[in-house]
Amino acid sequence: DAGITQSPRHKVTETGTPVTLRCHQTENHRYMYWYRQDPGHGLRLIHYSYGVKDTDKGEVSDGYSVSRSKTEDFLLTLESATSSQTSVYFCAISVGTSGSYNEQFFGPGTRLTVL
């Protein structure tokens, strides 16, 4: 499982509240990603990181922010949760430091429900 954990695994929150999801890895991989998974949409990239304090936006970044203050942790924050952000969130890491063929492995996921 590439040493990836996510917390919490399940969360129910109310519209307008802030939410932070945590991804933790134990193998010192440089690249980390946050995806959301919704029926019919596959996996869509929210944000990714290519090093400590180095992050960039993905396809569906509106309403989300990220931080990476140390290699092992990548945090996803919903500043003010909305019902449209109800989803399953997966963290992933990329094995390798650079190049074209880095495999991605996923964490166990966090199911978030915004009421």
Next chain:
Amino acid sequence: GENVEQHPSTLSVQEGDSAVIKCTYSDSASNYFPWYKQELGKRPQLIIDIRSNVGEKKDQRIAVTLNKTAKHFSLHITETQPEDSAVYFCAAKAAGNMLTFGGGTRLMVKP
């Protein structure tokens, strides 16, 4: 940016038959194409991948083919078994180190 289309969205086969899932991509610069299997309630698991410098890759009952000219790639599963039932996702590596995923195919293998 990259766009990946995946077909069919659902596929039902009899145990022992073959299954084929097809994907097309838009960015001719894409050079890495992984396939993931996701069982219900679980994380996506990488099952096979192919790089742009080869046309086909096999691993036991699964194979992937790539046609760079037509910008499509396919997953082939032979001698399907009930445990092959899952959702399968294709992906293509877009700019940088990012993957763009297809919408997924739900494969059902009937005993």
